[in-house]
Amino acid sequence: MTPPPASESCDLVIVGAGPAGLAAAQAAAASGASIVVIDDNIAPGGQIWRDGPGVALAPAARRLRDAVAACANVRVCSGTRVVAAPGPRQLLLEDAQRGWLLRWDTLILCTGARELLLPFPGWTLPGVTGAGGLQALIKGGMPVAGERIVIAGSGPLLLAAAATATQAGATVVRIAEQAAWRNVARFAAQLGRWPAKAAQALALGHAAYRAGSHVLSAQGDGGVRTVWLHRGQRRVEDIACDRLACGFGLVPNTELGWLLGCEVAARDGSLALAIDAGQATSVANVYAAGECTGIGGSERALLQGAMAGHAAVGQAAQAAALRRPLARWDRFAALVQRHFALAPGVRQLTAPDTLVCRCEDVPCSALVGRAGWVDAKLHTRCGMGACQGRICGAATQQLFGWTPTTPRPPLSPVRIETLAALAADAAEN
Ligand SMILES: Cc1cc2nc3c(=O)[nH]c(=O)nc-3n(C[C@H](O)[C@H](O)[C@H](O)COP(=O)(O)OP(=O)(O)OC[C@H]3O[C@@H](n4cnc5c(N)ncnc54)[C@H](O)[C@@H]3O)c2cc1C
Numbered sequence: 001m002t003p004p005p006a007s008e009s010c011d012l013v014i015v016g017a018g019p020a021g022l023a024a025a026q027a028a029a030a031s032g033a034s035i036v037v038i039d040d041n042i043a044p045g046g047q048i049w050r051d052g053p054g055v056a057l058a059p060a061a062r063r064l065r066d067a068v069a070a071c072a073n074v075r076v077c078s079g080t081r082v083v084a085a086p087g088p089r090q091l092l093l094e095d096a097q098r099g100w101l102l103r104w105d106t107l108i109l110c111t112g113a114r115e116l117l118l119p120f121p122g123w124t125l126p127g128v129t130g131a132g133g134l135q136a137l138i139k140g141g142m143p144v145a146g147e148r149i150v151i152a153g154s155g156p157l158l159l160a161a162a163a164t165a166t167q168a169g170a171t172v173v174r175i176a177e178q179a180a181w182r183n184v185a186r187f188a189a190q191l192g193r194w195p196a197k198a199a200q201a202l203a204l205g206h207a208a209y210r211a212g213s214h215v216l217s218a219q220g221d222g223g224v225r226t227v228w229l230h231r232g233q234r235r236v237e238d239i240a241c242d243r244l245a246c247g248f249g250l251v252p253n254t255e256l257g258w259l260l261g262c263e264v265a266a267r268d269g270s271l272a273l274a275i276d277a278g279q280a281t282s283v284a285n286v287y288a289a290g291e292c293t294g295i296g297g298s299e300r301a302l303l304q305g306a307m308a309g310h311a312a313v314g315q316a317a318q319a320a321a322l323r324r325p326l327a328r329w330d331r332f333a334a335l336v337q338r339h340f341a342l343a344p345g346v347r348q349l350t351a352p353d354t355l356v357c358r359c360e361d362v363p364c365s366a367l368v369g370r371a372g373w374v375d376a377k378l379h380t381r382c383g384m385g386a387c388q389g390r391i392c393g394a395a396t397q398q399l400f401g402w403t404p405t406t407p408r409p410p411l412s413p414v415r416i417e418t419l420a421a422l423a424a425d426a427a428e429n
Contacts, residue, residue, distance in 0.1 A: 006424035007101035010036040010075075012312055013091065015082050015256060016110030018046015019298045020290025020305035022064045024108045027309025027318070029071040036102060037074060038093060040081040044068065046112055046290075047132060048298045053141040054168060084409035085260050086422055089285075092410075099418025106285045106312045109257045109273060110305060113250040113291035116270075116394050119356050119364070120349035122218030123246070131161040131247025138168045145169030150227045150239055152176035152215040153247035155340040159204035161245055174239055175206055176213035176229050178248075178346045179339060184211045187339035194332050213237075214346050218244050230345075248342060250295045251394045255407040257281060257288060267294040268337045270394065271404070278319055279308035287312050296333030303329060347398040356399070357392040359385020364399070373402040386413055 012028055014021045017039035025037050037044070043051035049061035057065075068074055077095065084092040091102045115130035122128065129137065131151055138144055147170045151158050154177060162172045177184060191198040216228040216236065224244050229237045252272040254264050263282040265274040272294040279287045289308035290301035303326040310319035350356065352365035360381040370376040373383070373396060382396070383389030388411070393404045410419075 006421045007103060008036075009103040010034045011104070012036075012106045012108065013038065013102060013104040014108045014110055014309075015039075015091075016046065016112055016290065016292075017041070017044035017076060017078070018110060018112050018290060018301065019048065019064075020112070020301040020308070021046065021108070021110035022068050023302045023305030024110060024287075024289055024309035024312070025068045025071070025074050025076075026064065027306040027315075028108075028313045029068070029074050029309075031313035031315070032073055033313050035071075035074045036104075037068070037076045038080050038082055038091070038102075039076070039078055041078060043078055044076055046301075047136075050136055050139050052139040055139045081412060082256055083411055083414045083418065085256070086409070092414075092418065092422065094414055094418040099415065099421040101421060107260075107287070108279075108305075108308045108312055109260075109262070109281070109286065109288040109292055110290045110301075110308075111253040111256055111292040112301075113252050113295055114390065116248045116251050116398070117246070117391050118248045118347065118349060118398060119354050119392075119395055120215055120217055120246075121351050121354050122220070122224065124355055124358055125218050125220050125224045126222065127220070127224035127242060128218050128244045128246065131157050131245045132250075134243065134245035135161050135164045138164050143168075144243070147171070147242040148173045148240065149243045149245060150174045150176070150229075150241045151245045151247070152178075152213070152227070152229065153249070154178045154342060154346075155247065155249055155336060156201070156204075157247050157250075159201070159206065159209070161247065162206050162208075163204050165245075170243075172206065172208055173241055174213075174227075174229065174237075175209045176215060176231075177209065177211045177340075178214040178343055179211055179341075181211040183339040187335060190335060194328075197332065214343075214349075215244070215246055216349065248346065249340070250291065252292045252294060254292055255390075255411050257286070257292060259407055259409060259411065260286060262286060262288065269342070270295075270397070277323065278311045278316070279304060280311065294333070295337070296329060297336070300326065300329035300333055342398070350399065356395055357382040357385065357389075359387055359392075362392070367396065367400065370400075373404055376402070388412065 011033035014037045080095040213231040218224045257273040263274040264271040273288040287308040289304035307319045350364040362382040376382045
C-alpha cells in the first residue's frame with residue numbers, strides 16, 4: 001500500500017468545526033475553492049453541538065453539518081489537531097494515525113474558547129469539573145443518574161449545564177450564580193430584545209438557582225462530598241453532593257493565531273484575536289471568526305463564520321450584508337459580559353496551599369511575589385506541564401494580573417513521528 005503523502009495543499013483551511021467553522025465552510029464552498037476543515041473533536045459541532053453517545057444533536061446542528069458534508073470541495077478532518085505552524089502558510093497536523101503538513105493559501109481561525117477554571121480549595125478533588133466540562137462528559141456517555149450535583153460560577157452556561165445534567169437523570173441541588181440578583185434581573189429585563197434567548201431562559205429556569213452566591217471550597221476524601229458556598233452578606237451554605245461543576249466564564253483560544261503572528265487584544269478580561277470589520281486578522285490572508293475573537297455565543301459565531309467564509313473567497317458584498325445582523329448579536333454579547341462580570345472576590349478564592357498549576361503541582365504560595373508569568377515559569381515550572389498553561393495561564397491572569405506570553409510550538413503534546421513528517425516533507429520537496 002502506498003503510504004499517505006507527508007504533505008498536501010488546499011486553497012482554504014478552516015481550523016475548528018464549531019458553529020463558526022461550519023458556517024465559514026458553507027459560505028466559502030460555493031466558490032469551488034478546495035477547502036479543508038480541521039477539528040480535534042470526534043465529529044463536527046464544536047462545544048455547543050458536541051456529539052457523543054449521550055447526545056440528541058440539535059436539528060440546526062444536524063442541518064449545518066449535513067450541508068457541509070454534501071459539498072464535494074470541502075473535506076472535514078475530525079479527530080485532527082493543528083500542533084504547529086512550522087513555516088509560512090503551513091500547518092503541522094496530527095491524527096490518531098499520522099502527522100502531516102498542510103499548505104494553504106487562505107486560513108480562517110475558528111478555534112473557539114475554553115472554560116475559565118479558577119482555583120479554590122478542593123478544586124482538584126475527583127468529581128470537580130468545569131460546567132461545560134460536565135456537559136462534555138455527560139454527552140460523552142458518563143453516567144450521572146441519581147447523583148446530586150452543585151453547579152457554580154457565572155453566566156448562562158450554568159443553566160445549560162444544569163439542563164444537560166437533569167436530562168441525564170441527576171438532581172441539581174444548587175446553581176450558584178456569583179452575579180448579584182439585581183444584575184440577573186437587569187439582564188432578564190432586556191432579554192425581550194432577543195426573543196429566542198428569552199424563551200431559552202424561561203425553558204432553562206431552575207428552582208435551585210441562587211444569585212449572589214459563589215463557591216468557597218469543596219471537601220471530601222477521594223472525591224467531593226460537600227461544597228461550601230458563600231451566600232448573601234455573611235452566610236455560608238454547606239451542601240452535600242456527588243459532583244461540583246464550576247464555570248467562571250470562557251477564555252478565547254488564541255494560541256494558534258498568536259503563533260501565526262496575529263495581533264491579540266484585551267477583551268472582557270481575556271485576550272482575543274483582533275479582527276477588522278471584515279473578520280481579517282492583522283496577518284495577510286488569515287481571518288478569524290467565533291469565540292477566538294471574543295466570547296459571544298453561537299449565534300454570533302455563526303454570523304462571523306459566514307462573514308469570514310465569504311470574505312476569504314473574495315465575496316465582499318455577501319460578507320458586508322451580514323454586518324447588521326451581527327451587530328445585534330454583538331450587543332447581546334456585551335449585555336452578558338456586563339451583567340455577569342466576575343466580582344473581585346470570586347477571582348481570589350485560593351488558600352496558600354491551593355494548587356494553581358495542576359500539571360506541575362505548583363501551589364499559590366509559590367507564585368505570590370513573582371514578577372510575572374515568565375518569572376513564575378522559570379522558578380516554579382508553573383504552566384510547563386501537559387496543558388502548556390492553558391488552564392493556569394488564564395487563572396494567573398485573574399489572580400495576579402499576569403499577561404501570558406506568545407505560545408511556543410508545539411501547541412499540544414505531539415508524537416515524535418509527527419515531527420518526523422517535517423523532515424519527510426523537506427526531503428520530498
Ligand atoms: C465546554 C463548553 C461548553 C459549552 N456549552 C454551551 C452550551 O451548552 N450552550 C451554549 O449556548 N453555549 C455553550 N458554550 C459556548 C459555545 O461554545 C459557543 O457559543 C459556540 O460554540 C462558539 O462557537 P465557535 O465555533 O466559535 O467555537 P467552538 O464551538 O468552541 O469550536 C471550536 C472548535 O475548534 C477546535 N479547535 C481549537 N483549536 C484547535 C486545534 N489547534 N486543532 C484542531 N481543532 C481545534 C475545538 O476543539 C472546537 O471543536 C460552551 C463552551 C464551552 C467551552
